[in-house]
Structures are given as C-alpha cells and as structure tokens.
Amino acid sequence: xxxxxxxxxVFILALVGQLLAPWWMIALVPFAVQxxxxxxxxxxxxxxxxxxxxxxxxxxxxxxxxxxxxxSERMAQVFSLPNAPALLAITVxxxxxxxxxxxxxxxxxxxxxxxxxxx
Amino acid sequence: MKLIKAILSVGLAGSLFFVLSRPLGPAPALGNxxxxxxxxxxxxxxSYQKGEQVHISSDSLREQVVVRYDDMGVPHIFAxxxxxxxxxxxxxxxxxxxxxxxxxxxAASGRLSEVLGPATVKLDEKNRRMxxxxxxxxxxxxxxxxxxxxxxxxxxxxxxxxYIDQLSPKEYPVEYKLLGYxxxxxxxxxxxxxxxxxxxxxxGRSDDLKMSNVLKTYGKEVLENLFPDYxxxxxxxxxxxxxxxxxxxxxxxxxxxxxxxxxTLAEIRAEAQPLGAMEPKIEGVGSNNWAIGAxxxxxxxxxxxxxxxxxxxxxSIWYQVQLHGPTMNVYGVSLPGVPSVIIGFNKxxxxxxxxxxxxxxxxYKIRFKDxxxxxxxxxxxxxxxxxxxxxxxxxxxxxxxxxxVVYTHHGPVFSENxxxxxxxxxxxxxxxxxxxxxxxxxxELNAAKNYDDYRSALSHYVGPGQNFIFADNHKxxxxxxxxxxxxxxxxxxxxxxxxxxxxxDWNDWIPFEQNPYVKNPPRGFxxxxxxxxxxxxxxxxxxxxxAPSERGIRINERLQMMRGATADSxxxxxxxxxxxxxxxxxxxxxSVLKNHPGTSSQKAAENTLAxxxxxxSAESLGATIFENWIVQLQAAIWEDEFRNQPLPLRSPxxxxxxxxxxxxxxxxxxxxxxxxxxxSMEDIVIRSYxxxxxxxxxxxxxxxxxxxxxxVKGTEIRHLSRQIKPFNSGALQTGxxxxxxxxxxxxxxxxxxxxxxxxxxxxxxxxYPGGQSGNPGSPYYLNLxxxxxxxxxxxxxxxxxxxxxxERLTESIIFNxx
Numbered sequence: 001x002x003x004x005x006x007x008x009x010v011f012i013l014a015l016v017g018q019l020l021a022p023w024w025m026i027a028l029v030p031f032a033v034q035x036x037x038x039x040x041x042x043x044x045x046x047x048x049x050x051x052x053x054x055x056x057x058x059x060x061x062x063x064x065x066x067x068x069x070x071x072s073e074r075m076a077q078v079f080s081l082p083n084a085p086a087l088l089a090i091t092v093x094x095x096x097x098x099x100x101x102x103x104x105x106x107x108x109x110x111x112x113x114x115x116x117x118x119x
Numbered sequence: 120m121k122l123i124k125a126i127l128s129v130g131l132a133g134s135l136f137f138v139l140s141r142p143l144g145p146a147p148a149l150g151n152x153x154x155x156x157x158x159x160x161x162x163x164x165x166s167y168q169k170g171e172q173v174h175i176s177s178d179s180l181r182e183q184v185v186v187r188y189d190d191m192g193v194p195h196i197f198a199x200x201x202x203x204x205x206x207x208x209x210x211x212x213x214x215x216x217x218x219x220x221x222x223x224x225x226a227a228s229g230r231l232s233e234v235l236g237p238a239t240v241k242l243d244e245k246n247r248r249m250x251x252x253x254x255x256x257x258x259x260x261x262x263x264x265x266x267x268x269x270x271x272x273x274x275x276x277x278x279x280x281x282y283i284d285q286l287s288p289k290e291y292p293v294e295y296k297l298l299g300y301x302x303x304x305x306x307x308x309x310x311x312x313x314x315x316x317x318x319x320x321x322x323g324r325s326d327d328l329k330m331s332n333v334l335k336t337y338g339k340e341v342l343e344n345l346f347p348d349y350x351x352x353x354x355x356x357x358x359x360x361x362x363x364x365x366x367x368x369x370x371x372x373x374x375x376x377x378x379x380x381x382x383t384l385a386e387i388r389a390e391a392q393p394l395g396a397m398e399p400k401i402e403g404v405g406s407n408n409w410a411i412g413a414x415x416x417x418x419x420x421x422x423x424x425x426x427x428x429x430x431x432x433x434x435s436i437w438y439q440v441q442l443h444g445p446t447m448n449v450y451g452v453s454l455p456g457v458p459s460v461i462i463g464f465n466k467x468x469x470x471x472x473x474x475x476x477x478x479x480x481x482x483y484k485i486r487f488k489d490x491x492x493x494x495x496x497x498x499x500x501x502x503x504x505x506x507x508x509x510x511x512x513x514x515x516x517x518x519x520x521x522x523x524v525v526y527t528h529h530g531p532v533f534s535e536n537x538x539x540x541x542x543x544x545x546x547x548x549x550x551x552x553x554x555x556x557x558x559x560x561x562x563e564l565n566a567a568k569n570y571d572d573y574r575s576a577l578s579h580y581v582g583p584g585q586n587f588i589f590a591d592n593h594k595x596x597x598x599x600x601x602x603x604x605x606x607x608x609x610x611x612x613x614x615x616x617x618x619x620x621x622x623x624d625w626n627d628w629i630p631f632e633q634n635p636y637v638k639n640p641p642r643g644f645x646x647x648x649x650x651x652x653x654x655x656x657x658x659x660x661x662x663x664x665x666a667p668s669e670r671g672i673r674i675n676e677r678l679q680m681m682r683g684a685t686a687d688s689x690x691x692x693x694x695x696x697x698x699x700x701x702x703x704x705x706x707x708x709x710s711v712l713k714n715h716p717g718t719s720s721q722k723a724a725e726n727t728l729a730x731x732x733x734x735x736s737a738e739s740l741g742a743t744i745f746e747n748w749i750v751q752l753q754a755a756i757w758e759d760e761f762r763n764q765p766l767p768l769r770s771p772x773x774x775x776x777x778x779x780x781x782x783x784x785x786x787x788x789x790x791x792x793x794x795x796x797x798x799s800m801e802d803i804v805i806r807s808y809x810x811x812x813x814x815x816x817x818x819x820x821x822x823x824x825x826x827x828x829x830x831v832k833g834t835e836i837r838h839l840s841r842q843i844k845p846f847n848s849g850a851l852q853t854g855x856x857x858x859x860x861x862x863x864x865x866x867x868x869x870x871x872x873x874x875x876x877x878x879x880x881x882x883x884x885x886x887y888p889g890g891q892s893g894n895p896g897s898p899y900y901l902n903l904x905x906x907x908x909x910x911x912x913x914x915x916x917x918x919x920x921x922x923x924x925x926e927r928l929t930e931s932i933i934f935n936x937x
Contacts, residue, residue, distance in 0.1 A: 022288075023154040027136055041124075060155035067163035071293070071896030075159050077845035078297075091153045091160075098139060098150070101132035108125040 048103025053096030209278025425471025
C-alpha cells in the first residue's frame with residue numbers, strides 16, 4: 001500500500017518537476033521520495049521504476065501519436081530501430097531504470113539511519 | 120551490511136546517471152535526449168491553424184509588425200519601417216531555420232570545430248586561409264557605414280536574437296540536441312559570412328595551377344589548341360551576337376611576362392593542398408534564367424523565369440518570404456542569414472540570377488626574402504607582409520589552436536612542397552575579399568519600379584558575379600553580366616601569375632557601365648545558363664572558359680520559337696529534358712558502332728540508343744547508356760595524357776572533345792599511349808562503349824527497366840548534416856542531367872524554380888525541393904518536394920496589403936513594442 005502511494009507521489013512530483021527543471025528530476029524525485037517515505041528495497045525500486053516509466057510512456061506516446069510519428073519515426077531510424085514504438089520502449093526502459101535505481105538508492109541511504117525492523 | 124547496500128545502490132544509480140548525462144561517442148547525452156519532456160520527442164510541430172494569433176512583444180521594436188502565414192508556411196511580413204521589417208524577417212527565418220543559419224555561418228567563419236571537435240579543424244583552417252574572415256570584416260565595415268544596410272543588419276540580428284532568447288532548451292532545434300550544444304546570439308557580421316559562403320560556392324575555385332601544369336607539360340601550341348578561349352564546336356553566348364559595345368573602351372594592361380615557363384611552377388605534388396587548390400570546378404553549380412518580351416507572351420507583358428542550380432540540401436538553401444515595408448512590397452526567396460529577398464518580384468518588376476563564373480580567383484607565385492615570410496619581392500622592392508592570427512577553438516580542447524595566415528597585398532599565402540624538396544609560396548587574389556556593399560543591390564531591387572532602378576541597383580554589386588535578368592510591367596526586359604570584374608589582359612589568370620610583377624596585379628576594374636548587358640534585344644528574349652558571357656568581340660577578358668553551352672543552346676532555341684507563351688510554357692522549359700549533347704555527338708558515335716560486330720547485349724543497347732529520342736526522362740534507358748558512355752569516352756580519350764600524370768593536369772573541355780570527334784578524327788590524342796598499339800578514334804569509341812555496357816550490366820543486370828535513368832542517376836536530397844540519413848529525402852524519380860536544362864544531377868539541381876508573369880498585377884509561381892521549415896518534425900519540412908519532383912509549381916500568394924483577405928492565409932504573429 002505504501003509502495004503504491006509512493007508510486008503516485010513519484011509520478012506526480014516527477015511530472016511537475018520535469019515541466020520546470022531538466023531531465024535529472026527523474027533521478028532526484030525518486031531518490032527524495034523514497035528517502036522521505038521508506039517502503040523497503042523492492043517496493044522502492046518498483047514504485048520508482050513504474051512512476052517514471054509510466055510517466056515517460058504516457059507523455060512520449062502522446063508526443064508520438066499527436067505528431068503522427070513525423071519525427072519519432074525518423075529518430076527511430078537514426079538509432080537503427082525498426083519503428084518509433086521500439087524507440088519509445090527503450091526510452092521508457094532508460095527512464096524507468098534511472099528512476100528505479102535512484103529510488104532504490106534513496107531508500108538504502110535512509111535505511112542506514114533507520115532502526116532495525118522486519119525490513 | 121546496510122552501508123554496503125547503500126553504497127552499492129547509490130553507486131549503481133550514480134553510474135547510470137553518469138552514463139546518461141554525457142555524450143556517448145557520436146550519440147548525444149541520452150538522459151536529456153530521450154526525455155519526452157526535454158528531448159527530441161518535443162521537436163514536432165503542428166501545421167498553422169486558420170485564424171490563430173500569436174502575440175510577441177519585444178523592446179527592440181519601434182512599432183507593431185504583423186506576420187501572416189499562408190498554407191505553405193510562407194511568412195508575409197508587414198512593417199512600418201525597415202528596422203522592424205528586417206527584425207521580423209530575422210525572427211521568422213530563425214524560427215524555421217536556426218540551425219542551418221548557425222551551421223553555415225560557423226562553416227564560413229571557420230568555427231565549426233568549436234562545436235564539432237577536431238574532425239572539422241582542416242575545414243576551418245581552409246576557410247580561414249581563404250580569408251573569409253578578412254572579407255567578411257571588410258564588407259561589414261562598408262555595410263555599417265550606410266544607413267540602409269546598417270538598419271537591415273541590426274534589425275535582422277535583433278530579430279534572430281529575440282527568437283533565440285525566448286527559446287527554452289527543450290525547444291532547441293533537434294540538431295542542437297543531437298550535437299549537444301546550444302544556440303548562441305547572432306552577430307550582425309554573420310550576414311557577411313553567409314555572403315562569403317555564397318561567393319566561395321560560386322566563385323571560389325580556379326584551375327590556374329593545373330593550367331600552368333598543362334603549359335609546362337605540353338607547351339604553348341598544344342595548350343592553345345586544346346584549351347581555346349572560346350568554344351570551338353558550339354556556343355550561344357548570353358549577350359546576343361551582334362550587340363554593339365557602344366562605350367569608350369579603356370586600355371587593357373599589357374602583359375610583361377617575367378616568369379619563364381620552366382620557372383612558372385616547380386613540380387607541384389598532388390598531396391598536401393592546404394587550400395584544396397586542385398579541387399575541380401563542380402559541374403552542376405550553375406543556373407538558368409530567361410525573360411520573354413511582351414510580343415512573345417499571351418499576356419502582352421513580359422514573363423520571367425529563374426532556376427538557380429546548387430547543391431540540393433534539406434533544409435533548402437532558400438527561404439520564401441514576402442516583405443511589405445514603407446519602401447517595398449516584394450516576394451521571393453531569401454538566404455537564411457541575409458536580410459532582403461535575393462530572387463523575386465514586386466508589383467512592377469521581377470529579377471533573377473545565374474552564376475557568371477568570371478575569373479576572379481587567381482594564384483600568384485610569391486618570393487619571400489627569408490623563412491620569416493615578413494618581406495616579399497614586388498615591383499623591384501621588398502614589401503612587408505601582414506600576419507593575421509586565427510584562433511580556432513576546438514571542442515574538448517582547453518586552448519584554441521592558433522593559425523597564422525600571412526597576407527601579401529594580393530591576399531593570404533599558402534605553401535606547397537615540390538618534388539625537389541623546395542617550398543613554393545602562392546598568394547591568392549579573390550573577389551570574396553573585396554570590400555563592397557552587395558546587399559544594397561538586393562535592397563534596391565526589392566524596391567525597384569523600372570529598368571533604371573534595376574541598373575542603379577546593380578551598380579553596387581561586387582560579387583560573386585551574376586547574370587541579373589530583369590523584366591518589368593513597362594514591358595522592358597534586360598540582362599546584365601554583373602559584378603566587379605578586374606580589368607585584365609587577355610588570359611590574365613588562366614595560369615599562375617607572377618607575384619613580383621605589378622602588371623600581373625588586379626590594377627583596375629571594368630567600369631560597371633561597360634559590363635556586358637542588353638536591353639530589349641530584337642530577338643524578343645534574354646537568357647543565360649552560365650555559358651560564355653559574350654562572343655569574342657567584347658573588348659575585355661572576363662574568363663577564358665565558362666560552363667558548357669548545351670543548356671544555353673536549348674533554351675535559346677526554344678525561346679526563339681516561342682509565341683503566345685504563358686507561365687506554363689516557361690515552366691515546361693524549366694523541365695525540358697532534351698539533350699543537345701546527344702544530338703551533337705550521338706549520331707557520329709552510332710555511325711562508328713554500326714561497323715562493329717558486338718555481342719547481343721551490346722547490340723541491344725545500341726538499338727536502344729539508336730531509337731532514343733535524346734530526352735533524359737526519368738524512365739529513359741537511352742539516357743542512362745549515353746550519359747555513362749560520354750563520361751567513359753572522355754576518360755578514354757584523355758586519361759592517358761591528362762590524368763594520373765606527375766603533375767595534376769586538367770583535361771580539355773567537353774566542347775573541345777566533341778569538336779575533335781567530329782572534325783579531327785586523325786588527332787594523335789585518340790591513341791592510348793599506355794598500349795603498344797596505335798588506337799584510332801573508332802577504336803576508342805568502341806572500346807569505351809564496351810566498357811560502358813559491361814559496367815552497367817555489372818551494376819544493374821541485363822538491359823531492363825532497372826537501367827532507368829532516375830535509378831542510375833540516384834538523385835537524393837541530403838540533410839545539411841550529411842550524416843543523419845533519415846532526415847534525407849529518399850530517392851527521387853527525376854530526369855534531367857548536368858547538360859540538360861532540367862539540370863538535376865545526383866546531388867545538384869534547381870534549388871528554386873520561379874516563373875513570374877508581369878502585368879498590372881504580377882502572377883507568380885515557384886517551388887523548391889523541401890519546405891519552409893528546417894525541422895524534420897514539421898509538416899513543412901518536405902511538403903513542397905513531391906510537386907518539385909513532378910516539375911510542378913505553386914502559385915505564390917502575393918498580398919497587396921496587410922488587410923487583404925485570402926482563403927490561403929492561416930496563422931498570424933503580432934509583434935508589439937514592449
């Protein structure tokens with residue numbers, strides 16, 4: 001449950017953060033959120049991964065479909081990929097992984113200062 | 120344990136962050152680039168929406184400016200003063216073409232390496248050795264001293280910078296994101312760099328060194344025979360034969376040759392060419408223009424056409440715009456980076472340009488006193504050189520690389536090591552470094568109302584020399600071979616000149632009034648296609664060789680016949696694929712083949728050629744065979760004597776070759792010296808034919824539609840980066856060729872086609888291969904390409920006033936003073 005809340009918090013703060021600041025908000029936001037609301041190793045990774053991945057998937061897909069792929073299809077060729085959805089998949093994976101690892105790092109740093117519990 | 124986990128996970132996240140935040144080889148930093156919030160995903164654009172208004176305010180502006188876009192994305196600008204007019208032109212051009220402007224000015228000023236790294240240092244050095252900076256600086260000084268050009272340059276720069284200043288990083292053009300740098304402010308001098316770049320493209324090459332080598336290798340007699348000063352076989356000069364030269368001619372300088380032939384040049388090696396001196400002139404850089412008089416047109420007014428042939432790129436080298444200000448209302452194409460319209464029309468007049476190819480790039484052999492290069496011998500005394508320091512910033516290097524360029528009064532010096540180990544020094548004299556205010560020519564043409572305005576506008580022009588064609592609604596037509604041309608003795612600059620001898624200097628200029636021109640000639644039309652400016656009766660030397668004559672001949676033949684012509688008649692002539700070259704030589708070649716028993720595939724190809732209509736259509740097989748054969752044939756004739764020689768040489772021209780094939784079949788040049796046999800003209804014709812068929816068969820299989828001319832020619836329009844293939848046009852199905860009026864080669868061709876019917880109200884058509892926008896994510900990136908490929912033109916929307924309504928109008932930008 002706490003993990004699901006963290007997912008939403010990551011999603012919303014990363015959305016706002018990226019509208020205002022550079023791309024590295026996808027690392028800073030999950031790190032801070034998981035530090036602030038510790039939920040365990042796996043939940044912090046997953047909620048951060050999904051928070052960023054779904055955000056990038058949604059916005060990336062919007063850009064792609066609204067433009068009818070006019071640029072994304074060309075960019076896919078630049079990266080020697082078969083089509084834009086493949087490029088979007090890579091985009092989402094890269095973003096998700098960065099978010100996930102940053103979230104994991106945020107939790108594990110917090111974890112040092114936490115009293116031992118079942119976690 | 121907790122600590123180790125924390126260190127591990129922070130390390131992992133940190134590593135990925137590190138990888139994503141810096142460029143990976145040629146790829147940009149992926150974090151920023153892939154982010155849908157900041158990266159390339161952002162770089163698409165919608166088409167302009169009808170009725171939508173965008174408001175922008177700037178404190179640079181003096182009054183309100185209105186920009187109205189039409190359905191092709193062309194901006195129509197309405198301003199109350201010149202500063203605001205050019206401010207808006209700068210703004211909208213940057214909006215569509217910012218990276219192109221950045222790249223081209225960087226290239227011209229030798230600043231590519233600053234963003235591209237060590238790979239482009241050689242190119243930067245070359246452009247600095249050419250003295251492009253020197254030229255831009257001298258021209259800028261002159262421009263800033265005239266209120267009209269000053270206002271235009273400052274307004275234009277302010278507009279570009281207003282656009283750059285409101286960009287957020289996520290809005291940077293996708294090329295900046297790919298290359299990982301940010302746009303910088305535009306300086307007014309950059310306009311001069313754009314003009315330098317154009318001068319370099321159109322007048323920045325010379326065969327002087329190779330010609331001196333020919334002289335040295337074969338002597339004067341052979342040289343005069345094989346490299347005549349006027350085409351021997353056929354020509355149809357720009358200024359009609361018989362046009363009187365009714366001016367008092369100036370005395371031309373008398374040569375006092377001091378260099379003996381042996382001394383002209385020591386052995387120059389082909390390698391180590393810091394200036395690219397041996398770069399051959401590119402065939403395909405040329406253009407067509409013509410205007411027919413009222414008596415030939417259906418409208419009762421003149422009609423004018425122009426199609427400048429340049430390297431075809433995406434985005435296009437041209438940018439369409441309409442400028443409506445207090446002194447002008449003009450529509451046409453501009454060069455991104457240069458305020459005003461370069462080729463276009465207004466209510467009263469239309470004009471266009473083709474390249475003259477004057478001899479305005481000369482090499483001088485320099486004698487230095489010693490290795491310090493501080494003194495050189497000229498006019499029987501030692502003179503002081505000037506050294507320019509050229510710092511070249513290189514991406515990834517903390518200190519700029521310093522390049523020292525030594526200048527004599529001729530121009531910058533470069534050196535060459537000869538085969539004996541001696542170092543030779545050459546200075547170049549080049550029109551690109553000549554100070555002047557060519558901008559005023561275009562500024563005044565934009566506002567011109569009649570023939571006198573046209574002539575007055577042209578008098579300001581320096582270079583690159585252009586054939587300015589003109590027509591107006593007073594029913595005048597004219598053409599002027601225009602530019603600042605040095606007053607030379609005959610053939611001064613055909614060979615390397617003597618840098619110590621003042622007679623070899625550019626001592627004076629042909630007066631503007633004496634440049635070749637003609638107004639309302641009896642034949643009822645004027646035209647040019649880069650061929651000889653005049654016949655040999657013109658009293659001054661402009662160049663010894665111009666572009667081959669075939670396009671000009673075809674254009675003049677068709678215009679001669681034309682009656683009751685409309686814009687569409689001229690459009691069809693722009694797309695004319697008839698090969699005058701084939702008509703001239705193919706019957707002769709086929710008569711040789713007839714007696715040769717070939718293989719079945721050779722005979723099949725021969726039959727195709729025999730039934731070919733001389734039309735280089737896209738689907739033609741005959742065109743493919745002929746075009747390949749003529750190249751192989753010329754190589755087969757001249758290769759043994761003029762290529763791969765100890766000294767780099769130039770081969771004789773196509774015209775001279777055809778003359779020899781038709782009239783001098785016994786010429787010793789036909790013999791291939793590399794074989795023990797003595798070959799005849801027939802042997803060489805047959806041999807090159809067999810080689811051509813073998814070669815085509817190897818590449819495309821047996822004779823079939825796979826040999827279609829468009830497939831073999833392989834025209835594709837490349838993105839300016841030349842690297843990002845998915846931004847290219849893809850293969851285009853076009854006919855034409857380098858000797859064809861429709862001059863589309865694999866890389867070059869009509870970069871803008873325009874036809875204007877003059878009259879009470881002008882009716883104009885135009886197209887270029889590409890679109891208004893340089894953004895591959897814009898609906899206006901390639902929207903004009905298909906029509907261009909099919910040889911069609913768009914009606915150009917010429918608005919008379921800001922209020923005029925038209926269903927083709929879409930969005931507006933309203934610029935307000937802050």
